[in-house]
C-alpha cells in the first residue's frame with residue numbers, strides 16, 4: 063500500500079502551504095485518479111510519493127517502509143515510480159534502449175536482468191523495435207511511453223503519473239492511455255494525476271485536491287454525476303460561464319462579415335524545409351485560407367500536418383516557398399498586424415514586471431502605450447493594480463498564460479492566431495480562453511485557433527478546416543460546408559484543394 | 567511538426583571505416599593529429615593527405631561533404647596563406663625568411679634558385695617560399711578538419727560518446743568521476759538539440775512581438791537578445807530541476823552502476839587500431 067499520512071508541505075518562501083493534512087492510500091493493483099485545478103498541489107503530491115520532496119508534517123509509507131528514511135530510500139524509489147508531465151525533461155540517454163536501462167543500471171543489476179527488464183518494459187508500452195532510436199526523433203506519445211518504460215524497468219509496485227498526457231496530441235494521448243491500461247493489466251497500483259474528467263470514469267477510487275486539501279475521496283460515479291460538486295471543486299465551470307455548446311461537430315453559422323474590413327488571405331501557400339537538400343520536407347503543399355474580420359476558424363490536424371508552419375506563414379514570420387500572403391486591401395502582413403499566441407506562450411515572458419513585458423510589442427511597434435497595460439490586463443481577467451508591477455516569474459501557470467496572451471493583445475492586431483491555447487489549463491483556464499476568444503470575435507477580430515481537441519472548439523468556431531499532409535480541407539458537413547463558407551461572403555474558404563474530408 | 571535540429575553529421579554506411587570500433591577510430595584520429603603536428607616537411611604531410619584521401623574513398627563519403635566543412639574557416643585559410651605570401655619589405659632582408667623556415671622546422675623542397683621575394687609595387691611584393699609555407703599551413707588545417715569530419719561522418723554521436731566513455735573508464739581508478747562524466751555526455755547529446763530548438767521557438771515568438779535581431783550597432787544587437795536569453799535560461803533551470811527529479815526517481819547516484827552495453831573487442835579492430843596508431847606516431851616522429 064502506498065499511503066500518505068497527514069501530509070503537510072510548504073515550499074520555502076511560499077506564503078500558503080501547498081498541501082494541508084492530506085491522507086489517503088493507493089492499494090496494490092488499484093487505479094486511483096487524482097483530480098484538481100491548476101496549482102491545487104497535485105505535482106507536489108507526486109514528488110512526495112517517492113521522497114523527491116520530504117513533507118513538513120506527516121509521512122509517506124510504501125508497503126510498510128517509511129519514504130523519508132535514508133536506509134530505505136532506494137527501496138522506496140524502486141517501489142514507487144514517478145512519471146511527470148514533460149517527457150523531454152525525463153529522458154536521459156541518447157538511445158531508447160539505453161534510457162530504459164538507466165534505472166536498472168543504477169540499481170546495479172546484472173546484465174541479463176537489465177536486458178530482460180528492458181525488453182519487458184518496452185513491450186508493455188509498445189516500443190519494441192524502437193531500441194536504437196534517438197529519443198529526440200520520437201513523437202510526444204512515444205517519448206512519454208519511453209519515460210513510463212524507464213520507470214517500469216525498475217519493477218515498481220506503484221506508479222504515480224503526473225498529467226502524463228497533458229503535453230500530447232490526441233494520438234499521443236491514446237497511446238499513453240493504452241500503456242496505462244497495460245500497466246493496470248499487469249497489476250501495478252496506479253495514481254493517475256490529471257485535471258481531465260474524461261479519465262476519471264473507470265477509476266477504482268477518485269480523489270480531489272483543492273487548494274492543497276483533499277476534499278473528496280470516493281467512487282467516481284458519486285462525484286461525476288454531481289455537477290454542483292464538480293463546480294465547487296473547480297473541476298468544471300457553470301454552464302452560464304461559457305457560450306453553450308451546440309450539437310457537437312457542427313460549426314455555428316457566421317453572419318456575413320462587414321465587407322469594408324479587410325480579410326487575411328493566404329493563396330496557394332507552400333513551404334519546403336531544407337529545400338534542395340536530399341532530406342527536403344514539404345510541410346505545406348498549396349494551402350488557401352481566407353480569414354474575414356470577426357470570423358472564427360478552427361484548424362485541426364495531426365502532428366506533422368504542417369499546422370505550426372501554416373501559422374508562422376500566416377503571421378508573416380516565415381516566407382512561403384511559393385504562394386502569397388496579405389490582406390484583401392492589398393497591404394502586407396507585418397509583425398503586429400497579425401498577432402500569434404504560440405503553444406505554451408508563457409515561455410516568452412522575460413521582463414522584470416508584467417507591465418514591461420506587455421509593452422514589449424507595442425514599444426517595438428512604436429505605438430502610443432498609454433493605457434495599454436491596464437486595458438489588456440483587464441481583458442485577460444487580471445486586476446491591473448495587483449499584477450502590473452509583479453515579476454512574471456512569480457505567477458502561477460494559469461496567470462502566466464493570461465499575461466502572455468495579454469502581451470499579444472497589446473499590439474491591437476486585427477487578426478489573432480492561437481496555437482493550442484488551452485493546453486495544460488484547467489476548467490477555469492479553459493473557460494477563460496473561450497470567453498476571451500468569443501469577445502474578440504464579437505469585437506471584429508479575425509481569429510484562427512489551431513487545436514487537435516475537436517470536441518472543445520468545433521461548436522464554438524464558425525468554420526472548421528482540416529490540415530492533412532500539407533493541404534487544407536473543409537471538414538465535416540460535406541461539400542455544402544465549403545460552398546456555404548464561400549457563399550457567406552468568402553468568410554473562410556478552403557478551395558484550391560477542395561477535397562472534402564468524409565465526403566469524397 | 568518541429569523538425570529535430572540535426573546534430574552531428576553521421577552519414578550511415580557499412581564501409582570498413584564505418585564498422586571499425588569507434589574507440590580505435592578515436593585512437594587513430596588522435597595519432598593522426600599527433601603526426602600532423604609533428605612531421606617536418608612535405609613528405610610526411612603529403613603521406614597523411616594521401617592516406618586520408620584513401621580513407622574517404624574507402625568510407626564512400628562524397629568529398630563534397632568534406633569540402634562543405636571548410637566553408638566556415640575559408641577566411642582563416644585565405645588569411646593564413648596571404649599572411650605568409652605577401653611582404654612589405656620585398657628586396658630587403660634576404661636572410662629572414664630562410665631563418666624563419668628553419669625556426670618552424672619546415673624544410674622547403676629544393677626548387678632551385680627561388681628568389682626570396684619578388685617586388686610588385688614598391689616594397690610590396692610576394693615571397694615564393696612564404697607562399698609555399700602558407701600552403702603547408704593551409705593543408706595542415708584542411709587535413710585536421712577533414713580527419714575529424716571523417717570521424718563524425720562515419721560514427722554516430724552515440725557511438726562516439728560511448729567510445730569516449732569506454733576509453734575514460736580506466737580513469738575511475740584515479741577517482742575521476744567517469745560515471746558522472748558519461749552521464750553528462752548523454753544528457754548533453756539530448757539537450758543541446760532541444761535547447762537549440764527552444765531558442766529558435768522563443769526567437770520566433772519575440773519576432774512576433776516585433777523584436778528585431780539583425781539591425782543596429784553591436785550593443786543594440788546584443789540587447790535584442792535579452793528577451794531570448796532570459797526565457798531560455800529560466801526554462802533551462804526548470805528543465806534541469808525536472809531532469810534531476812527524473813534521475814533521482816530512477817535511483818541515479820553515479821556509484822555502483824552496472825552497464826547494459828558491453829564493449830566487445832574484435833581482434834581485427836584491435837590490430838587495425840593499434841597498427842594505425844603506431845604508424846602515425848612513428849610517422850610523426852621520423853618524418
Ligand SMILES: Nc1ncnc2c1ncn2[C@@H]1O[C@H](COP(=O)(O)OP(=O)(O)OP(=O)(O)O)[C@@H](O)[C@H]1O
Nearest residue numbers: 073076080099100101102103104105106107458459
Ligand atoms: N518550486 C516551487 N516553489 C515555490 N512554490 C511552488 C513551487 N512549485 C509549486 N509551488 C506552488 O505550490 C502550489 C502547488 O503547486 P503544484 O505544482 O503542486 O500544483 P498542480 O496541482 O500540480 O498544478 P498544475 O495543474 O498547474 O500542474 C502552487 O501554489 C504553486 O505555485
Ligand SMILES: [Mg+2]
Nearest residue numbers: 104105224225
Ligand atoms: Mg502539476
